[in-house]
Amino acid sequence: xxxxxxxxxxxxxxxxxxxxxxxxxxxxxxxxxxxxxxxxxxxxxxxxxxxxxxxxxxxxxxxxxxxxxxxxxxxxxxxxxxxxxxxxxxxxxxxxxxxxxxxxxxxxxxxxxxxxxxxxxxxxxxxxxxxxxxxxxxxxxxxxxxxxxxxxxxxxxxxxxxxxxxxxxxxxxxxxxxxxxxxxxxxxxxxxxxxxxxxxxxxxxxxxxxxxxxxxxxxxxxxxxxxxxxxxxxxxxxxxxxxxxxxxxxxxxxxxxxxxxxxxxxxxxxxxxxxxxxxxxxxxxxxxxxxxxxxxxxxxxxxxxxxxxxxxxxxxxxxxxxxxxxxxxxxxxxxxxxxxxxxxxxxxxxxxxxxxxxxxxxxxxxxxxxxxxxxxxxxxxxxxxxxxxxxxxxxxxxxxxxxxxxxxxxxxxxxxxxxxxxxxxxxxxxxxxxxxxxxx
Amino acid sequence: xxxxxxxxxxxxxxxxxxxxxxxxxxxxxxxxxxxxxxxxxxxxxxxxxxxxxxxxxxxxxxxxxxxxxxxxxxxxxxxxxxxxxxxxxxxxxxxxxxxxxxxxxxxxxxxxxxxxxxxxxxxxxxxxxxxxxxxxxxxxxxxxxxxxxxxxxxxxxxxxxxxxxxxxxxxxxxxxxxxxxxxxxxxxxxxxxxxxxxxxxxxxxxxxxxxxxxxxxxxxxxxxxxxxxxxxxxxxxxxxxxxxxxxxxxxxxxxxxxxxxxxx
Ligand SMILES: Nc1ncnc2c1ncn2[C@@H]1O[C@H](COP(=O)(O)OP(=O)(O)OP(=O)(O)O)[C@@H](O)[C@H]1O
Ligand SMILES: [Mg+2]
Numbered sequence: 001x002x003x004x005x006x007x008x009x010x011x012x013x014x015x016x017x018x019x020x021x022x023x024x025x026x027x028x029x030x031x032x033x034x035x036x037x038x039x040x041x042x043x044x045x046x047x048x049x050x051x052x053x054x055x056x057x058x059x060x061x062x063x064x065x066x067x068x069x070x071x072x073x074x075x076x077x078x079x080x081x082x083x084x085x086x087x088x089x090x091x092x093x094x095x096x097x098x099x100x101x102x103x104x105x106x107x108x109x110x111x112x113x114x115x116x117x118x119x120x121x122x123x124x125x126x127x128x129x130x131x132x133x134x135x136x137x138x139x140x141x142x143x144x145x146x147x148x149x150x151x152x153x154x155x156x157x158x159x160x161x162x163x164x165x166x167x168x169x170x171x172x173x174x175x176x177x178x179x180x181x182x183x184x185x186x187x188x189x190x191x192x193x194x195x196x197x198x199x200x201x202x203x204x205x206x207x208x209x210x211x212x213x214x215x216x217x218x219x220x221x222x223x224x225x226x227x228x229x230x231x232x233x234x235x236x237x238x239x240x241x242x243x244x245x246x247x248x249x250x251x252x253x254x255x256x257x258x259x260x261x262x263x264x265x266x267x268x269x270x271x272x273x274x275x276x277x278x279x280x281x282x283x284x285x286x287x288x289x290x291x292x293x294x295x296x297x298x299x300x301x302x303x304x305x306x307x308x309x310x311x312x313x314x315x316x317x318x319x320x321x322x323x324x325x326x327x328x329x330x331x332x333x334x335x336x337x338x339x340x341x342x343x344x345x346x347x348x349x350x351x352x353x354x355x356x357x358x359x360x361x362x363x364x365x366x367x368x369x370x371x372x373x374x375x376x377x378x379x380x381x382x383x384x385x386x387x388x389x390x391x392x393x394x395x396x397x398x399x400x401x402x403x404x405x406x407x408x409x410x411x412x413x414x415x416x417x418x419x420x421x422x423x424x425x426x427x428x429x430x431x432x433x434x435x436x437x438x439x440x
Numbered sequence: 441x442x443x444x445x446x447x448x449x450x451x452x453x454x455x456x457x458x459x460x461x462x463x464x465x466x467x468x469x470x471x472x473x474x475x476x477x478x479x480x481x482x483x484x485x486x487x488x489x490x491x492x493x494x495x496x497x498x499x500x501x502x503x504x505x506x507x508x509x510x511x512x513x514x515x516x517x518x519x520x521x522x523x524x525x526x527x528x529x530x531x532x533x534x535x536x537x538x539x540x541x542x543x544x545x546x547x548x549x550x551x552x553x554x555x556x557x558x559x560x561x562x563x564x565x566x567x568x569x570x571x572x573x574x575x576x577x578x579x580x581x582x583x584x585x586x587x588x589x590x591x592x593x594x595x596x597x598x599x600x601x602x603x604x605x606x607x608x609x610x611x612x613x614x615x616x617x618x619x620x621x622x623x624x625x626x627x628x629x630x631x632x633x634x635x636x637x638x639x640x641x642x643x644x645x646x647x648x649x650x651x652x653x654x655x656x657x658x659x660x661x662x663x664x665x666x667x668x669x670x671x672x673x674x675x676x677x678x679x680x681x682x683x684x685x686x687x688x689x690x691x692x693x694x695x696x697x698x699x700x701x702x703x704x
Binding site: 384385386387389390391392393394395396397398400401404405407408409410411412 | 497498499500501520521522524525526530531533536537539540541542547550551554555558590607611
C-alpha cells in the first residue's frame, strides 16, 4: 500500500474510534458523518494523477503520523495569538482545534447583532436545523471536505439576521494547538447571511506548535437575497503546518460577496474556493495573495459557477514565489447556457523571486452562453530592473529595494482589505513573511 | 581657462569608454567638474548624454570599458548605485520610473533615512520627516496630494520632474546630474523647477545639467557648456556657447575640427 492509502486508513480508523466515543447522538448528524466517512473512503487522499491535484504532492502530509487533536479548552494562549484589532472593531471568538470557545466565556452573544455560537451547542438545542445546515457540503468532489465531515463535532455558526448592519466585524481565530506529536483538526465554519444583512468575517488561521500538524478546514457560506458578506481568510500557520481549506459559497439574488484569501505561511496551503452564483444580480469579488518560500507550496483552486443571468465575478490572485517555492493557481469560471449578460474577469499575476521558483498558473473560462463579457489572463514576472535601479539610485540598498518592490506587488490586494485596522495589524505579518524571500 | 581646472575637481572623467547592449556609446569622454560648478551638457539625440548620466549613477546595463571615472578622487565604477547615492551623487532621471504600490511619501522617507543611516545620523520619524518634506516641497511647488499617491504613477510630465527635484532637495547631493529635467515642462513649471534647482545651488554642490534648450539655461546659468557628439565632448565653452548653438544648430559644431574640442 502506498503512503496515501495508509494515511487514508489511519484517518478512517480514527473516525471509527471517534464515532464510537460520541455514543448516543441524534441520528441526523451521525448520518451526515457517516456519509462523510464513506465519501472520504471512496476518494482517499488524492494522488497527483488527478487533474485537480497534479501540482501538489500530498506525500509529505500522508507521511505524518497524524492523530486527532484533543483540544484543551483551558489553554489560554490561543485567543491572544490572533490579530488584535480592538474591541470596537471586531468581536473575537476562537475555534481551538475545531472546538468553539468564545473569548469571554459566553457561547451565544448579544441578541442584537450578528449571532455566533458553537455548532456542538446547536446540535444539542436544534438538531434538525443543524442537520439541515450541515448537509450541503460537496463531499463527493472534495475528499478533504468529506474527511472534515466525518469528524463533524463542533465548529462555529455565524448568523447575520435579516437586515442587520453591525459595524463590528466578527473575528474567528482558528487555532491548532501545540502537541508533542503531529495532530489533525477539522475546524468547521458555517455562515448564514439572511436577506439584506451585512457581515464582515475574519477567519484568522494559526497554529501554536512548531512541529508538524494539519488543519483541515471547511467553511460554508449562504448569502440570501441582497446579503453583503466580506470574508477575509488569513492563513499564517508556521513553517511545518499543513492547511487544506474548502470554502463553499452559495449566493442568492442580489447578494454581494467579497473574499480575501491571504496565504502567508505553512508548509502546504491548499485552498479550494467554490462560488455558486445562483440568483440574478449576485456579485462576487475574489482576491488572493499567496506566498511560497523554499520548500513550501501555496495552491489555490477556485471555481465560479455562473448559473443564472446578470451576475458578476471579479477575480484577482497574486502569487509571490520565493527561491525554491512553488505556487499553483487554477481558476475555473463556468458560464452556464442560461447565464446571459454575465460579467466575469479572472486574473492571476505572479512574481518569481528566484531561478528555482515555480508557478503553475491556469486561469480557465468555460463559456456556454453568447451574450457575455469575460476576460482572463495570467502573467509571470520578476522584479522590474528599472524600478530597482531607481530605488538604489536613491540610496536604498538592493535588498531593501527588492523588499519594497515585493511588498508593492502585494499592495493591490492588501489595499482592498475591508478594515483599516486589519491592514495596519497585518503589516508586520506581511513584512515577516516577505523577508528573506529574495533569491538572486 | 576654466577655474575647475585649477582646483581638485569633484568629478573627473578621463578618456571614458562605455558600452551598453554590446555597442560602444561613450568613445573617449573626458570631463572635469569643480566643486560648486554648474556644467551644461548639450548635444544631439543619441549622442550619449543619458549614457554619461548612467555611467555616473551606476546603471547596471551600462559598462565602463576603458578610462577612469573619479568622484572626489575615488573610482566610482567600483561602487553600487546606492553607494554612489550615499557618497553624494544624484541623478534626476530623464524618464522617472513609476512604481505602483509604493506611496511617494514612503519612498521619500525611506530614501532620506537610508542616507541618514549611512551618515550616522538618527533616522527621522514620521513627524520629523513630514516637517522636512513640507519644507522641501515648497521649493518645487509640489502638491501635497502627490505624496500619498504611488511613486510617479499617473503623474504628469511636470509632476514627475518636480518630484525628481524634490528628491534632490531631500538627498542634498554633492553632484547632481539633471537629465533633461526641463523637457515636457510648460513655462510655469520650468520656472518653478529651475527656481528649485537654483535654490539648491551652493559652493559645495556641483551640477551637470543635460538639456537641449537654452531656455533652461536662461534660468540656471552654467559656468561651462559642453557639446557631446558621438560619445565624446567635441566642444566646450562658457555660457555663450549655448546661445551660439541655439542659433546655429549642432551642424555648425560637427563641421568644426576635433582640435577645437576641449582637451582631456
Ligand atoms: N542599453 C542599451 N542598449 C543598446 N543601445 C543603447 C542602450 N542605451 C543607449 N543606447 C544607445 O546609445 C545611444 C546614446 O543613447 P543616450 O540615451 O545616451 O542618448 P542621449 O544623448 O541621452 O539622447 P536623447 O537626447 O535622445 O536623450 C543611442 O543610440 C541609444 O540607442
Ligand atoms: Mg537622454
